[in-house]
Amino acid sequence: MPALKNLLPLLIGVAVASGHAAAQAAPAATPPAGTDMAFLQSSRSLTLKDLGQIYPLKLRTVFGQASIPLNLRADQVVTGASLELRYAHSPSLRFDLSHLSVYLNDQLLRTLPLTAESASGASVRIAIDPRLLLPHNQIRFELVAHYAKPNECEDPAHSTLWADIDNGSRIDLTMSPLPPPPDLANLPAPLFDAGDERRLRLPFAFAGTANPGTLKAAAIVAAWFGTQADYRGADFPVSFNALPPGEGVVLVSGAAALPGFERFAGRQTPGVAVIDNPNAPGSQLLVLSAPDSAGLVQAAQALALGKLTLQGPSAEVSTLELPPPREAWSSSRWVRADRPFMLADGAVAPLSVTGLVPGPIGFEFSLPPDLFPLSKESVRAHLKYRAAPVSAFNSSLNALLNGQFVGGVALDHSSAGKRKVEDSSTLDLVLPVDALRAHNRLDAQYHFRRDTNLPCQDFDSTSLQGSIEPASTLEIRRYAHFAVMPALQKFADGAYPFSRYGDLADTAIVLPQAPTETDVSAALIAAGHIGRWTRDAATRIEVTTTDALDAVADRELLLVGRLDMLGLPDEWTQRMPLRLSGERVELAPLGLFTELSDRWLQDRDVSAAREHASRVIVDAAQGFAAIEGFESPLKSGRSVVLLTAGRNGDVRSAALALTDPGDVQFVRGGLTLVQGSKVSGYDLGSDYEVGHLPWWFAIQRWLALHPYLIWPIALLLVIIVGILVQTLLRRRAKLRLEHKI
């Protein structure tokens, strides 16, 4: 759904952007009084890697092509652009016949001759006419390469025909802001623009100190922006009593208001508005205002649910009826396990490919993080495919799950009778459950070969085609919702356990009694992280402080605060893997049994992990941040995720680790330490379990976890059986000998 919702503002953006681009050469027509747009000019530098190209682009064959998308913000106009292209190519080409062309939106930018000098690597800067740039652009590279003279025989797929484009090649952009008039209809733009691939940074401002009600509203808004930002991540700096320097969110509750926002104070009905930032021309602020914090929550809920009247700069929220509570894992984010998932719904690329070396056909899908396969073959994919019958021996279709090879099929059309493709074939894959994560990508990769026995025969690589049918499915059988905790990797990747209900009906954020700006910021970042995963309105989230825990006892708790500021009872401290003991930070001690069982039964070396963690803590001298996971002292089966820091640490860096695709993969186990740029996760034992397994699986699993009991239980069982059966048999034997049966 978000995709559709975004469409409207984007279209508007396109029109506005192109309109202004033409006028850009002339001085700005109507600059706001007393401001000069020039100082608002910003520049951005994007590498191809930033644009999602993880590897260098590989151009192959006589006519190799590759293209990458370039999206731009709708509220900015590009005033200058250039491409710094770094490339290398085969030194064995006929240079008079070979060249590399660069296109932007199908317009030729430059054709680069390939020379002996450029073969080992060259860099060239190509100026781009800013008028060619649209909100959504495509940069295409085409290689025309030959190693033979025009009339000579040539293998169009010869291995010498290659050129690589470095993914460090850079696009430099100079931009000027182009703010549309404040209008709710544009939301989430301009605060968030899908054309911007960077992490969203959106400051929140509160009037006075934030109370839990206001924070709840903020959390709902943060989660909503988290959903919008999705994989980009979202950072929400927080200031009490100060306006954000650029775009931002302002919450006004009751009479307390920031300077300049008095007109929002004392409103009788909750409302949402978009206004120009008085402190920063060209930036807009989202203002939520209400007479009390309950109203503020209502405004936030309306925003998140998309129930605002989407017109004009402001809207009032008079009444709001919340949708019924969500079922577990009912959000569109998750693959429904009770029916086959149509892979086409998660397609990230066209389902049909062409050429000798086509790109993968990718599908993305998210599985509930607590999806617990009961067998190794629980998750299966059925890829229905068709490949043109011209491909030669050894052509194949391979499937990769998260980059790991999981299966393939030879496309052998060489045998007689297989020269026709009239119907799809199916590649059935058992996806290895260990390779599955919350968010997964399944790639179908065609590898075509041409017949090397006929090097000079006319060969048209575009006749090599393959497709995956939309009817391809993913199927989950024999599963449970179950997880062994703490498992911060499930929090990092899937926001488990908070993401279970899309409306966060069993989630509570807990802050210290007097939360600081840093604490609130960390909490909002975490809320955004959760929103990213739920893709739903966080309408039923609760926010409270550590002195009012009882009200949220039956919820999953996201606890935020520095270790020395938490002020939690001892029973909480007892459970923390990392805790404050007096002035010292220490790891929870480990029982002998736990250590033995971890080493011998679960094959995990807790001592080594503890040793490493201790060293990091000592080195950090209280300058670390940490994420901890442990079972809630308030209710068994409930979890606590604690975002914390040492006395000299910053809680925000723990939260920000969740939004960084590089760092987030190291968040795991029961304790993750963040020190500077280093993130390290540790499995420290003392497990608890969440969810239910079918009884038959549960007992089997229990015994597998206690294998030393197999034979003693067997012995006990057969002794009981022996005694029981003996009585029964003796009775029957007696009847038999008495001629009664």
Add this chain to the structure above:
Amino acid sequence: MRRLSLIVVVLLLLVPAYALITAPATLLWQTYTAVGMVIAANVLRRLRDYRWALAMMGLSVIASTRYLYWRLTETLPLGPEFNLWDQFLAAGLIGAELYAYVILILGFIQTIWPLHRKPVPLPPDPSQWPTVDVFIPTYNEPLKVVRPTVLAALALDWPRDKLNIYVLDDGRRDEFRQFCETVGVTHLIRGDNKHAKAGNINAALKKTRGEFVAIFDCDHIPVRSFLQMTMGTMIVDPKVSLVQTPHHFFSPDPFEKNLSTFRKVPNEGELFYGLIQDGDDFWDASFFCGSCAVLRRTALEEIGGIATETVTEDAHTSLRMHSRGWRSAYINIPQAAGLATESLSAHVGQRIRWARGMAQIMRVDNPFLMKGLKFGQRICYMNAMLHFFYGLPRLIFLTSPLAYLLLGADIIKAQGWMVLAYAAPHVILATITNSRLQGPFRHSFWAELYETVLATFIIVPTALAVVNPKLGKFNVTAKGGIVDRDYFDKDIAKPYYLLFSLNLVGMAVGFTRLLLNDPHPDTVALNIGWTLYNLMITGGALAVASEKRQVREAVRVRTKLEAAIRLSPDDGAWLTNTLDVSYNGVALTLPDGVAPQVGQRMQVLLTPSRSDTWIDIDVKRVGRGIVAGRIAEMTIAQESALVQALFGRADAWMQWRERQDLDRPLHALLAVARHGLRGSRNFFQWLGSSLLARARRPAGTNAA
């Protein structure tokens, strides 16, 4: 209500059992489990109370099921990396393992509680005793064989007016008619030989009218107390249709003869009659074995007489009576004895007949589907029948390691040590549990030997019978060592020469692979161990097969009987005892004061307390306190006295079993290994001589 609570208890016990069977384990912990289970079983084995034996059964079932579960879920070579050939071989092995598992479980149920039924005393007043017809069917056996049986039948302790003895002579021989007239029994013949023994008995049933029918094969000599022991049960329980007693053999079967294990190691029959039939009796499923049994005429007539559709008419008849709600009883006291089959070929022929017959019954009246049977009866009959399908599985076990060693086929998808950790408790527990249960009646590993010898020969007959019960030749009878095809023992040994050679090659290849640093030394080692075991068993089979034909002599029974001797009818008699008696001669302790001369005729009175018929003997040897002589021409009365003394004593065979050792699995393994070694020696002699012969032959042809 009690049934319901029983079901609840069973379900409650099944839950942990399920977990025990399915819980996965790493190599370390499975090894630990295996060791724990084997130790536990060894402790239980030493405890005397039977409940511990039942516990052992449970433990063995858990170990085996756990193995099989693992085998079926983790080790099957499914997937694209395994070719069809691998999978075909793997299917064979898993099929054989499933068969062995089913047989193990059925066997446990079958023998879970041997009933040890005691004979029921007869009513004190003999006038209330019912009338009994004794049938002695014969076809082509010499009169010499049948005579003692008839004479012993005449001496049965039963009112003479209520006892009628019939010789059912399908050979319609004058010699027999004359003998019958002489001794005063009825000689019955019929017009044709339809349905062989079954038809013979059915024809006789129409001509006789005794309330009960006792049937003896013509070479099974009953002891005098046979009817006393069996008829009480019949009288007290009118629902009983059959009282069966063991078949006892006083001569060694070919195995015992060729391996010299007579009366040391229990033979095949002793497991069946000592334990299985007794176990069957608990489930009301002991069945008719064709001889040494009493049947109720009304029951027989209800099912239309002896069944004629199969070649094992006896078991089939029982099955039908059971399905009509009749009961059966088994009295585990030898009350008749006979000669064992003398040659291996005859033995094999007899087993082929049984195997084919059982397979036929499975097709004609499948005990699992047949109406009117109880659960235990279905289990027992099914096991009795399935047992005879061991041919193919046995052959698969004997060749499976070769698939890996010689053909390089991956038929088990698992690490060698892992297979060992799972399979070892399965095999070891099954072995020691069976040893605990069958101790006096069977020794471990010997069944392997018995089955192996027969395996290759029963595959085809059983398979044919399953395809169509009418397929295959219908052997008339296996009595008297005559089968429709005469197997030379060299023929019998042939398959084992082949199997032995193959395993030998397999082992050599295995060791070579080890020396060449095979990437899977554990799997190779495991398979080498397996071939070694196979060599031992096939070697043993070769030892059994390497026999010389022996002419049947009169059986000597080494018994100490009371006796009296006198040098002439007028002389006084001396009390002494026998050392050795046979149908031909007798050896006695020479009492002081008697001095018979060699060549002199002397008279012996056997068991003087019961008999007053003196037998003439010609003294052949005197000395060292022993006198031995040849029995002279006997009158019927003398012969009868000899038969009664030799075979007819009520306690004649009672002590027989007590002489044997209890089973100790490791000792048994050693014993079998010794025979395996002996067989191997025979093999290499054969190999040497045939190579030599081959080397000479070309020279000979050139010269010609």
